Amino acid sequence: MNHTAELIAVGTELLLGNIANLDAQIISQGLSALGITVHYHTVVGDNPQRLADALDVARKRADIIITTGGLGPTYDDLTKQTICQAFGRELQFHPDILETIRAYFARTGRTMPENNRQQAMLPVGCTIFDNPVGTAPGCAFCEDGVHVLMLPGPPRECRYMFEHKAVPYLAFLTDGVIVSHEIRIFGMGESHVEARLREAMTTLTNPTLAPYAKENECMVRATAKAPDRAAAEEMLRPLVEQVRETLGDVVYGVDVGSLEEVVSGLLRERGLTLSAAESCTGGLIAKRLTDLPGASQVFRGGVVSYTNEVKTAALGVPEDLLAERGAVSEPVALAMAAGCRRLCGSDLAVSVTGLAGPEGDDRGNAVGTVFVALDWGDGALCRRLDLGPGRGREHIRNAAAQHVFDLLRRRLLGLPV
Amino acid sequence: MNHTAELIAVGTELLLGNIANLDAQIISQGLSALGITVHYHTVVGDNPQRLADALDVARKRADIIITTGGLGPTYDDLTKQTICQAFGRELQFHPDILETIRAYFARTGRTMPENNRQQAMLPVGCTIFDNPVGTAPGCAFCEDGVHVLMLPGPPRECRYMFEHKAVPYLAFLTDGVIVSHEIRIFGMGESHVEARLREAMTTLTNPTLAPYAKENECMVRATAKAPDRAAAEEMLRPLVEQVRETLGDVVYGVDVGSLEEVVSGLLRERGLTLSAAESCTGGLIAKRLTDLPGASQVFRGGVVSYTNEVKTAALGVPEDLLAERGAVSEPVALAMAAGCRRLCGSDLAVSVTGLAGPEGDDRGNAVGTVFVALDWGDGALCRRLDLGPGRGREHIRNAAAQHVFDLLRRRLLGLPV
Numbered sequence: 164m165n166h167t168a169e170l171i172a173v174g175t176e177l178l179l180g181n182i183a184n185l186d187a188q189i190i191s192q193g194l195s196a197l198g199i200t201v202h203y204h205t206v207v208g209d210n211p212q213r214l215a216d217a218l219d220v221a222r223k224r225a226d227i228i229i230t231t232g233g234l235g236p237t238y239d240d241l242t243k244q245t246i247c248q249a250f251g252r253e254l255q256f257h258p259d260i261l262e263t264i265r266a267y268f269a270r271t272g273r274t275m276p277e278n279n280r281q282q283a284m285l286p287v288g289c290t291i292f293d294n295p296v297g298t299a300p301g302c303a304f305c306e307d308g309v310h311v312l313m314l315p316g317p318p319r320e321c322r323y324m325f326e327h328k329a330v331p332y333l334a335f336l337t338d339g340v341i342v343s344h345e346i347r348i349f350g351m352g353e354s355h356v357e358a359r360l361r362e363a364m365t366t367l368t369n370p371t372l373a374p375y376a377k378e379n380e381c382m383v384r385a386t387a388k389a390p391d392r393a394a395a396e397e398m399l400r401p402l403v404e405q406v407r408e409t410l411g412d413v414v415y416g417v418d419v420g421s422l423e424e425v426v427s428g429l430l431r432e433r434g435l436t437l438s439a440a441e442s443c444t445g446g447l448i449a450k451r452l453t454d455l456p457g458a459s460q461v462f463r464g465g466v467v468s469y470t471n472e473v474k475t476a477a478l479g480v481p482e483d484l485l486a487e488r489g490a491v492s493e494p495v496a497l498a499m500a501a502g503c504r505r506l507c508g509s510d511l512a513v514s515v516t517g518l519a520g521p522e523g524d525d526r527g528n529a530v531g532t533v534f535v536a537l538d539w540g541d542g543a544l545c546r547r548l549d550l551g552p553g554r555g556r557e558h559i560r561n562a563a564a565q566h567v568f569d570l571l572r573r574r575l576l577g578l579p580v
Numbered sequence: 581m582n583h584t585a586e587l588i589a590v591g592t593e594l595l596l597g598n599i600a601n602l603d604a605q606i607i608s609q610g611l612s613a614l615g616i617t618v619h620y621h622t623v624v625g626d627n628p629q630r631l632a633d634a635l636d637v638a639r640k641r642a643d644i645i646i647t648t649g650g651l652g653p654t655y656d657d658l659t660k661q662t663i664c665q666a667f668g669r670e671l672q673f674h675p676d677i678l679e680t681i682r683a684y685f686a687r688t689g690r691t692m693p694e695n696n697r698q699q700a701m702l703p704v705g706c707t708i709f710d711n712p713v714g715t716a717p718g719c720a721f722c723e724d725g726v727h728v729l730m731l732p733g734p735p736r737e738c739r740y741m742f743e744h745k746a747v748p749y750l751a752f753l754t755d756g757v758i759v760s761h762e763i764r765i766f767g768m769g770e771s772h773v774e775a776r777l778r779e780a781m782t783t784l785t786n787p788t789l790a791p792y793a794k795e796n797e798c799m800v801r802a803t804a805k806a807p808d809r810a811a812a813e814e815m816l817r818p819l820v821e822q823v824r825e826t827l828g829d830v831v832y833g834v835d836v837g838s839l840e841e842v843v844s845g846l847l848r849e850r851g852l853t854l855s856a857a858e859s860c861t862g863g864l865i866a867k868r869l870t871d872l873p874g875a876s877q878v879f880r881g882g883v884v885s886y887t888n889e890v891k892t893a894a895l896g897v898p899e900d901l902l903a904e905r906g907a908v909s910e911p912v913a914l915a916m917a918a919g920c921r922r923l924c925g926s927d928l929a930v931s932v933t934g935l936a937g938p939e940g941d942d943r944g945n946a947v948g949t950v951f952v953a954l955d956w957g958d959g960a961l962c963r964r965l966d967l968g969p970g971r972g973r974e975h976i977r978n979a980a981a982q983h984v985f986d987l988l989r990r991r992l993l994g995l996p997v
Contacts, residue, residue: 175790176790178618178621179608179760180604181605183600183601183602183604184601187601188594188597188599188600189597191595192597192598194597195597202595202625202627203622203623204622204623205623206620206622207620213620273769275771276772277775278775279771298771319795319975343596352690353654354653354695354715355693357693358693358695364654373592373593375598376734378736441863445866445867445871446866446869446870446882447870449858449862449884452862453863454977456973462862463886464883464884464885464886464887464894465883465884466881466883466894467883468881469866469870469879470876470880470881470924473880473881473924476923477923506890508890521873554713554736557871558736560871
């Protein structure tokens with residue numbers, strides 16, 4: 164049987180734009196993996212009448228309703244009451260749940276405010292989803308053929324509760340699976356990717372192929388629906404291969420987290436270590452590398468040289484070179500990488516120096532001019548980037564980091580740089 | 581007249597959870613500032629029938645409909661066609677728009693693929709929103725008393741087009757304004773904040789007060805609706821003051837971007853410079869500081885010392901101290917800060933050393949044990965944090981950075997540390 168789910172996020176803070184609906188993303192990913200189709204996401208405020216209206220619409224077009232938010236301890240958390248009214252259930256007090264909440268506060272060195280008591284009220288006869296990562300338990304029940312699941316709103320709690328409580332609850336309802344593979348691309352824009360793969364994208368129905376633009380890269384998703392995972396994989400294998408062949412070495416990975424994850428993997432395989440000297444990226448490259456668990460196996464550290472004095476004192480970039488050529492120049496980028504490699508004792512070192520904005524320099528370099536360099540002891544290379552001022556500081560910093568990782572990947576794989 | 585808007589985001593990638601609906605957040609913030617109420621967000625896939633259904637529902641309950649997405653050059657971008665069908669308009673080809681798109685490609689050194697041609701098709705008689713930051717123009721028209729606005733999907737483009745094109749279009753429709761102030765808090769949890777402010781939060785109707793949990797901090801939002809901004813501000817002033825008095829020095833700012841922004845401002849006011857030595861945060865502190873435009877006035881740089889060798893080579897932390905006390909210890913944190921201050925020639929230096937996970941160390945320190953230190957030349961201090969293993973690597977790194985900025989803020993303001 165095919166199931167259709169609808170997500171309803173409850174919270175005025177969403178309608179005011181204070182936060183984005185990350186819960187919908189988390190849950191949609193998981194439902195897709197379970198082969199449960201999602202046709203709509205809805206967001207309503209902390210308003211019982213409009214939530215009741217949204218529930219009325221949703222129960223007509225979906226057989227699984229998942230709500231997020233409105234389970235908190237504060238006066239405007241009304242999800243449980245409103246759902247119980249809509250589906251004709253009472254709320255029941257659970258003393259054991261209250262004790263669990265009290266213990267959670269104690270464990271984190273705090274005392275429980277009395278208003279958390281309402282979190283121990285749950286619909287009669289529901290399946291309780293206890294919450295080890297927060298105070299609001301979730302729950303689920305089935306009424307008139309519609310499964311209603313309630314999850315807490317904070318994304319960290321929602322993710323945990325969805326993965327550990329809702330997924331097992333939903334798994335028994337489903338048959339068939341949807342499997343996707345993400346083909347990640349750096350160095351070719353979405354329009355060009357789509358132009359090259361247009362025929363497959365427009366004619367295929369199962370499996371399918373669809374393009375997505377991402378920040379400073381793009382992605383093609385291949386998706387198949389089949390009775391089981393093995394059958395779906397069988398359908399996807401030739402399609403993924405075709406995309407790789409059509410696009411060439413701009414494809415940097417399939418089902419990988421990021422370009423830096425691929426680079427870290429390559430370094431680990433080869434037993435090599437890396438360090439980074441960063442000017443305009445200001446720690447972003449180090450931060451992205453150390454976001455990965457186990458980073459210390461390949462990343463030794465680096466220097467954020469946001470001033471010329473630090474470039475000289477920490478990296479040994481000669482003062483007269485800075486004076487002659489300016490901080491944003493190829494020889495300075497190369498000297499930063501070489502100095503960083505020596506300082507950190509790493510096999511390779513990368514460097515970035517450039518102008519992320521808001522202003523250019525006094526040598527006529529425009530915002531968006533960036534030099535990225537790589538030094539591997541026996542040699543070095545430098546790439547000049549003109550990232551353009553139009554897209555802003557964050558874009559320039561991210562793009563520069565992407566190019567650094569691309570340089571590393573190409574060098575480690577022996578691809579043209 | 582009061583206006584009610586509904587946002588419809590179009591894109592299967594949202595229903596699959598590949599991306600979050602950031603556009604809804606951006607637009608909701610802007611509508612709130614214009615005094616336009618938003619009651620619902622809806623997300624539908626790239627499916628003309630379900631988009632048509634969503635439009636039918638929306639036009640009954642809102643007089644402003646704003647769609648995002650589905651204006652791209654690919655075959656599954658169907659928003660304009662579907663809306664035109666629903667509202668009885670034709671699409672018209674605009675050769676001048678096509679030239680603008682072609683010029684955009686040329687400016688970024690690329691040639692325009694032919695499929696971008698469909699982006700030059702727009703509803704007859706619409707207001708065209710030309711798009712200098714991407715290829716998809718937006719547009720707006722009014723039919724049967726409902727204003728329909730179409731904006732591109734990529735958040736960067738959506739933000740620009742909303743702020744520069746949609747806001748001026750909408751401004752003439754509205755009367756009255758909603759003004760909000762965000763009171764930002766570090767060092768007190770949402771439950772406790774709410775418990776202290778419960779009376780105001782539950783009894784006030786205009787202005788209102790509402791609490792929000794954020795990652796590693798929390799926030800209280802005061803909102804007033806009035807005929808003009810001055811009247812709204814008049815209503816908000818005593819309320820914000822009351823919150824400040826009730827909560828005390830955990831309030832770090834009102835309408836500020838972040839804790840690091842406040843710290844940067846304090847450093848700039850006092851003419852002081854900062855540097856950072858980071859172990860487990862791996863560049864995050866430097867990255868957050870250099871996210872701010874003009875960071876070079878206060879931030880000189882720093883060292884990411886992800887290995888003991890770099891702690892010694894770059895920061896001068898004695899080898900025997902590392903051997904005796906371990907890298908995750910108070911004396912090492914203090915030596916890192918002192919060494920960083922000397923290396924970078926800054927007035928102050930901060931340091932972080934700790935265990936972000938996945939594993940503890942061989943001295944019995946658990947994941948989540950972090951030392952943060954601050955050195956100001958004439959003195960230094962260190963704070964030990966037990967951030968707990970439960971919330972994961974990213975949480976620990978973010979929390980450690982927050983504590984570093986809190987330490988700096990308290991030191992600079994002479995508050996208890």
